[in-house]
Amino acid sequence: MGTENFDQYREDTPGRANVADTPDRVAYYRQLQELGTGALWNVANKIEPWEPVSSSVPMLWRYEDLRGHVLKSLDLVTPEEAGRRVVYLENKGRADVVAAVGWLYSGLQTMAPGECASSHRHSASALRFIMEGSGAFTNVDGQKMTLGANDFVLTPNGTWHEHGVSEDGTICIWQDGLDIPLMNALEANFYEVHPDLQQAVSYPVDAATGTWAGAGLRPAGEQWTKRYSPLLKYEWAPTYEALQNYARVTDGSPYDGIMMDYVDPNTGGPVMQTIGASMQMLRPGEKTKAHRQTGSFVYQCAKGCGYSVINGQRFDWKERDIFVVPAWMYHEHANASDTEDACLFNFNDLPVMRALGLYREEALGENDGHQPTLSN
Amino acid sequence: MGTENFDQYREDTPGRANVADTPDRVAYYRQLQELGTGALWNVANKIEPWEPVSSSVPMLWRYEDLRGHVLKSLDLVTPEEAGRRVVYLENKGRADVVAAVGWLYSGLQTMAPGECASSHRHSASALRFIMEGSGAFTNVDGQKMTLGANDFVLTPNGTWHEHGVSEDGTICIWQDGLDIPLMNALEANFYEVHPDLQQAVSYPVDAATGTWAGAGLRPAGEQWTKRYSPLLKYEWAPTYEALQNYARVTDGSPYDGIMMDYVDPNTGGPVMQTIGASMQMLRPGEKTKAHRQTGSFVYQCAKGCGYSVINGQRFDWKERDIFVVPAWMYHEHANASDTEDACLFNFNDLPVMRALGLYREEALGENDGHQPTLSN
């Protein structure tokens, strides 16, 4: 703010600030600065934009590029040294907050058979989406869950958690998703290491799914007052089956094809208070139209191949590739196959948008709903 | 109230009314009567009992007794004449309000292949639990659903509905459950015949289950603001599977064994605002302990055989038998088999109790939780 030019955001529109610098005014602005203040009209047009312009950029990380590096970390660091052995994804526009997009963090974690990370908890909400390997498990507040490819599992805000791979498993890789950047931005991030470094298994293995995975059913007498889903683990097989069942009775969304949100069966609401997640299926040959939303998205291709156009830029993806859609950027998806379906997992901060009354959505009206793609 | 004795409810307990008739008082009471009034102390102990005493009695209806009579109605009346061809269950204590227990109505309905009842709607909430036959269907607000044995289906308050059996089906029998008596008692019962007598099928058949039967999943973008479950149909196979899954990870309830409530996946709450329903499984050899609850229950045995002790009276049941537990009566259940599980379906008015802040539950403390049974 030490610049000589105070009037750099002027707009010549009724209702907007439009005050030219004059010697009197500039003298006044300097006085204001000394008092820990400023003239709103010099920054009003900057801090009150007509619509959001995300500081993130659309990006795609190819799994074939990352996989080797992720595995290499097995040789470079132990889980004890590293806490967690993770390669994180860094958005070009968000390196300062270590975010993959917006306020969402994502990384790829790998563990070898017999390894187990120490137990801890934090304000950040976390999820895992399993990419490869067998024998992975997580323990959330004493609930041990076994994990396979395309399973989606929660470790909500404040829960003790640890994860590992069983002795008879194989090297595993999974995607971590967290809202660490948001928790830091909101100055509400607390962290604790478990006093025993490992926590006990207090329930039968996979008790959560045994208890809460009956559709339209809930265990009589079970109380659940926490504000995250008691189901904790969402397995791939029933998720994929649900998408196929839904496809038989719906035309789907013009923007997202056949899409289901993972929800808390106790409330019908999002799985956690600050992170939502969905799985969508693009039918053979399906090409969706473009829309944009407040909120940021991290996608992973769970099945098949195709491409997405984000803010006019085309990104081709296949299984395990990860890409991000920043807030209020148009995006549309296409399945590249005419015979196989393609599935995209995503996690997002829509629960934040909705809880604060900020969710908006807009379809692209022109060009039959499709963005002109820029040359790469 | 024309009796000479006004003081028949006296109790000699501090805090309770205890006013003996005297000539002065009786003269006074007669004056009050003429004014459309009365002295509270003469009725206070009657209208403020120490605890509820249900006007219903425990009863069991054996399917083998009823089945022939239900089928006989096929010859006696047409659906057109009868509206619905139903034999209703009449509680000895509730004949005045045509209730099976408390404020709950139940009946057995039969239809032959090719028959279809006319479409109508009412304030009473209704459900159907399929007992036998193939080809049954129901159409609720344009959603046609196919029905098989042990399927549970809703026709909520205010929805247009009709039901029938397809041409290629067999004679079907199902149990109807409604809160007609409650709607009449609350003076809120409205009834309408569909202007076209039949309604259109506006969705793919079984769209509700295709859309809403994914556990922990909800169709992205689908709005559902009605206060009853969009799932509408709860099929037997996934219900039974959920009970078995739950049994693997829980000890179950000492009073109810392995029990799941049917719920609205949109909210996690009861399927309708005035009627709840549950399915419970008694493991081989299981004998539960006694408890009592506010609220009335209509049970149907969906699988196996056993007995229940209700208010000290033993009722033996096997598949398709129906019995009722009146409010605040102790009840306990036993599976008669040491090798097969037994399943009991029930519907009840617990949502009313809970919505009005009246739900209470109490375990029997004495005799290790088991009622002494009276001789029959």
Added chain:
Amino acid sequence: MGTENFDQYREDTPGRANVADTPDRVAYYRQLQELGTGALWNVANKIEPWEPVSSSVPMLWRYEDLRGHVLKSLDLVTPEEAGRRVVYLENKGRADVVAAVGWLYSGLQTMAPGECASSHRHSASALRFIMEGSGAFTNVDGQKMTLGANDFVLTPNGTWHEHGVSEDGTICIWQDGLDIPLMNALEANFYEVHPDLQQAVSYPVDAATGTWAGAGLRPAGEQWTKRYSPLLKYEWAPTYEALQNYARVTDGSPYDGIMMDYVDPNTGGPVMQTIGASMQMLRPGEKTKAHRQTGSFVYQCAKGCGYSVINGQRFDWKERDIFVVPAWMYHEHANASDTEDACLFNFNDLPVMRALGLYREEALGENDGHQPTLSN
């Protein structure tokens, strides 16, 4: 049901039951009776009416008729003998359940200076509306509240309560309103006498109003999770002032004039789960139009004079008169004065109607919204 005529409710309308008795059928009906069953078509049209027909009748009780009798009870019984010294209002159609209308009980209670009734609690929700006298008080769960004319005070479901008149007060009369009949009908009525017969005063007198009577304000840090209003007492002066303020900025309701519902400041919802209450002001000369609602109403004139037409019958009222409007009966109100406003207090069971999804309202379309009045 021992009658020879089973077909007395036939209706010759498509979709309604219309089955004539025949010897075969009558023989069948007799067999059904022996099994604790019946043929639905014989009662369907009776238990599924086109619209509610209340079993209550509109009635008005003139205070000048009742007051002397109420006071006479001071000589006839002590509070210790009577529990509470109350003359209850008995609807001609509801004597069997001791209701003033529908499922609502009402009575006039009187106490002399220095008297105090014993403490107790029950499932029935209760309210008091003060009619005359000074020094009345009530103690609800340790919160002692002082009461004056037209004050409205709650004693919700499950709260310990006692009431009395201070030594330096005068003889007091107030109206009690309760849902005792509903609690009995729902078989959920429990009653307990306080182990000490009197309860302690655990808070500063009138703590509830001191804490919760700031409009648009709530005490920071106070937790309130109970499902009834923590305000407990609604005083007349601010209520009347609020009506006048509202009158300055609204045209009011064509059916109810200037009307405010008493609410729970913690939720904005009704004061108790099963009883609601309102105060309405008819401006000088105001005559409202007729409408009808599900739910029953007990009115007391708190100020002024006028008349109401209920189901075509005119009832003239003045201060302290009490009248009732049964469910689904048209009613309209008129202020008899062209210079003074008139105020009507009412309590009702609308919270039950709303909690169960049964609320309906309908305006009278014909005759400019006014009922033709029958000769008295």
Added chain:
Amino acid sequence: MGTENFDQYREDTPGRANVADTPDRVAYYRQLQELGTGALWNVANKIEPWEPVSSSVPMLWRYEDLRGHVLKSLDLVTPEEAGRRVVYLENKGRADVVAAVGWLYSGLQTMAPGECASSHRHSASALRFIMEGSGAFTNVDGQKMTLGANDFVLTPNGTWHEHGVSEDGTICIWQDGLDIPLMNALEANFYEVHPDLQQAVSYPVDAATGTWAGAGLRPAGEQWTKRYSPLLKYEWAPTYEALQNYARVTDGSPYDGIMMDYVDPNTGGPVMQTIGASMQMLRPGEKTKAHRQTGSFVYQCAKGCGYSVINGQRFDWKERDIFVVPAWMYHEHANASDTEDACLFNFNDLPVMRALGLYREEALGENDGHQPTLSN
């Protein structure tokens, strides 16, 4: 991230990252950078702190320092040029986002008689707290409200609003509070100028208070489904009276004295979804103990004088001074007078903390709850 040192955040604690740079690792980190990725263990301890450390600093702005400069803006810019004539408060640690503290913006606005700013709307929620002058008004979605000193008024997310001073008023100054920085951070900020630049007055003046300011009362039949308070304006006189009433029946909070939250009478919840506000009274001589909370606070002294100790630093305040408490910093307040009470208004982002499950509070345990103050 181009630094040679990757291991600058190491912690020698079990469960925390502790990986020393080695040539192999550094080479690996460089490869990761090229792929738009990084090694989590190098930043984990930084982005997962043990507890929040706010980037804001405690600050106080004295009104006597600011007032002259605020008034000077009357000569320097017109409302037409400036949009709004406001001097904003800039936290030393938050100049980049134009925040007074955390994600909260605040400014002092001045208008002269006859001036009126143009109508607009935005995603940011706003409030005004009147500091001096007469004749100020605001129009929110057609509801014109008159404003006096210490009145608190809302212009919620998405509402059209404009404000001004009537011709017969005096120069007015008020404090604006908004969450502009949060809306920008969440990339959800939209802005629109009203098509007519001014909006109509569609209701009687001060209709909101006439309708919704009855304590424990709500206008019968009025629907309000928006997620902000329909009361809109909270006047000083009833607020101060409520504080005094509350003081008579409570000991108050050890940390905040007599404190009331402004709430939405329709729900009992916060006035807007993203900003809360409270008024607290420190009784003569009162000195509170220290506590800390997630969430940021902007205070204005509304009455009296005293001081606050924030994170060990003492700030003396008197009427109209403004100061801020950053997240998770201990703070305690003292009234400097032994005869007069002192009142502090504050607005904050607690509704965000609560909606996202992030609210925490902690009392200072040591030193009898008082912070040692640092020398200034």
